Amino acid sequence: MKSNGNANPQLNIVADENIPGLETWFGNLGAITRIPGRTMSQTQLKDADVLLVRSVTEVNQSLLEGTPVRFVGSCTIGTDHLDTAWLEAQGIAWSAAPGCNANSVVEYVFCALAALNVDWRGRSFGIVGCGNVGGLLQKKLHALQVPCKVYDPWLTENPDSSDLKSVLQQDIVCLHAPLVKDGPHPSLHMIDTAALAAIRPGTVLISAGRGAVIDNAALLERLRGKPDITTVLDVWENEPDIRTDLLAKVDLGSPHIAGYSHDGKLAGTRMIRDALNRVLGWPEVAQPGTDAKTKLPVVSEQSGFAAIRELLLNIYDPREDDRRLRDAAAGEQPMVRSFDLLRKHYPQRLELSHFKVQAPGLDDAARKQLAILGLN
Numbered sequence: 001m002k003s004n005g006n007a008n009p010q011l012n013i014v015a016d017e018n019i020p021g022l023e024t025w026f027g028n029l030g031a032i033t034r035i036p037g038r039t040m041s042q043t044q045l046k047d048a049d050v051l052l053v054r055s056v057t058e059v060n061q062s063l064l065e066g067t068p069v070r071f072v073g074s075c076t077i078g079t080d081h082l083d084t085a086w087l088e089a090q091g092i093a094w095s096a097a098p099g100c101n102a103n104s105v106v107e108y109v110f111c112a113l114a115a116l117n118v119d120w121r122g123r124s125f126g127i128v129g130c131g132n133v134g135g136l137l138q139k140k141l142h143a144l145q146v147p148c149k150v151y152d153p154w155l156t157e158n159p160d161s162s163d164l165k166s167v168l169q170q171d172i173v174c175l176h177a178p179l180v181k182d183g184p185h186p187s188l189h190m191i192d193t194a195a196l197a198a199i200r201p202g203t204v205l206i207s208a209g210r211g212a213v214i215d216n217a218a219l220l221e222r223l224r225g226k227p228d229i230t231t232v233l234d235v236w237e238n239e240p241d242i243r244t245d246l247l248a249k250v251d252l253g254s255p256h257i258a259g260y261s262h263d264g265k266l267a268g269t270r271m272i273r274d275a276l277n278r279v280l281g282w283p284e285v286a287q288p289g290t291d292a293k294t295k296l297p298v299v300s301e302q303s304g305f306a307a308i309r310e311l312l313l314n315i316y317d318p319r320e321d322d323r324r325l326r327d328a329a330a331g332e333q334p335m336v337r338s339f340d341l342l343r344k345h346y347p348q349r350l351e352l353s354h355f356k357v358q359a360p361g362l363d364d365a366a367r368k369q370l371a372i373l374g375l376n
C-alpha cells in the first residue's frame with residue numbers, strides 16, 4: 001500500500017456500494033471505487049490496495065489472488081464470508097467489525113416480539129450463541145429479570161450455561177450463533193429435524209444469526225406437519241435465493257436486516273477505518289461529527305405492556321419488513337434480485353436511544369423496562 005502519512009496516503013480503495021459513510025471515513029485516504037458486493041470480481045480489484053466488503057462478498061483466493069489488495073475490511077460482525085486462513089497465509093491484513101450492530105439485532109428481537117404481541121415478562125429465553133449479540137440480549141434479560149438459558153459451547157462458564165436441548169425448550173428461543181462449518185462445534189444445520197423436534201409447541205423461534213444454522217428444509221417440514229411454533233426468520237439459507245415456500249409458513253420474515261440500524265451500519269464502517277489505521281500504524285480516528293442525539297418524541301397514551309409494545313412498534317415495526325418481503329415474493333422480479341433490492345433500499349432505522357418517551361400514563365414498571373431496552 002502506498003501510504004505516505006495520514007494526510008495524503010493515496011490508497012486505491014474498492015468498496016461494496018452498500019457501505020454507508022465511506023466518504024466520511026475513507027474519503028481522505030485516496031480514491032474510492034464503489035461496486036456491487038454480490039458480483040465483485042478479481043478484475044475489478046486489479047489495482048486495489050484496500051477492499052471493503054459487507055457479508056455478501058466471498059473473499060477468498062479466487063477473488064484476491066494476483067491482486068495488490070493488502071487489507072480487507074468487512075463492515076459486519078459475521079466473518080463466514082472471509083477465508084481468513086487464506087488471507088493470513090498470504091499476509092493480507094483483515095478485520096471485521098465485532099459487535100458493530102449487536103444492539104440493532106437485540107432491538108430487532110424485542111420489536112419482533114412486540115409485533116407478535118408476545119409479552120416477554122413471565123417467559124423464559126433460550127439463547128444459542130452468546131457473543132456480542134447473545135450476550136447483550138442476556139444482559140438485558142437479566143436487567144428485566146427474565147430467566148434465560150444459554151447454549152454456547154465456547155463459553156461454558158456463562159452463569160446461564162446449559163445444553164442445547166434445554167435451551168431449545170425455553171419459551172422464546174433466539175439463535176445468534178455464527179455460521180461455523182467445521183471444528184469441534186459446527187453450527188451448520190445445528191437446528192435440524194431432531195433439534196426442531198425438541199422445541200415445544202407454543203415456542204417463539206427467532207433466527208437472526210446466519211440462515212444455514214437452521215436446516216431450512218427441516219424447518220419447512222416441521223411447519224407443514226406441526227405448525228405449532230411461532231417462527232421469526234431474519235436470515236435464510238441460500239440468500240438471496242431464499243425459499244418462498246418457507247416464507248409463506250413463517251410468522252415474521254425479513255431480508256437479513258436485523259443488524260441494519262443506521263447506527264449499526266455506520267459503526268461498522270467506522271470500526272473498519274480504525275482497523276485500517278491500526279494496520280497502517282496510525283492512531284484511531286477522531287469521530288467526525290458524531291451524531292448529536294436530538295431525541296425524537298415517541299408517544300403512547302397507554303400503560304403496561306400495551307405501552308411498551310406501542311412505543312417500540314412506533315419506532316420500528318418488523319411487520320413492515322415482513323410485508324415488503326412478502327410483496328417481493330409475490331412480485332414479478334425473481335426473489336434472488338428483490339431480496340437484495342430490499343436490503344439496498346432499506347429505510348433509515350434509528351435505534352431506540354434516539355427517541356424520547358412521551359407517555360404521561362406510563363407506569364413506573366413499564367418505564368423501567370423501556371429504559372433497560374434503551375428507550376427513556
Ligand SMILES: NC(=O)C1=CN([C@@H]2O[C@H](COP(=O)(O)OP(=O)(O)OC[C@H]3O[C@@H](n4cnc5c(N)ncnc54)[C@H](O)[C@@H]3O)[C@@H](O)[C@H]2O)C=CC1
Pocket residue numbers: 077078079098099101102105128129130131132133134135151152153154155176177178179180185186187190208209210234235256257258259260
Ligand atoms: N441478522 C443480522 O442482521 C445479523 C447477524 N449477525 C450474525 O450473528 C452472529 C453472532 O453475532 P455476535 O454475537 O456479534 O458474534 P460473536 O462472535 O460476538 O459471538 C458468537 C458466539 O457464538 C458462539 N458460537 C460459536 N459456535 C457456536 C455453536 N456451534 N453453537 C452456539 N454458539 C456458538 C461463539 O462462542 C460466540 O460466543 C454473527 O456471526 C453473524 O453471523 C450479526 C449481526 C447482524
Ligand SMILES: O=C(O)C(=O)[C@H](O)COP(=O)(O)O
Pocket residue numbers: 018054055056075076077078079101256258259260
Ligand atoms: O454484521 C453482520 O454480520 C450482518 O449480518 C450484517 O448486518 C448483514 O449485512 P450485509 O453485510 O449483508 O449488508
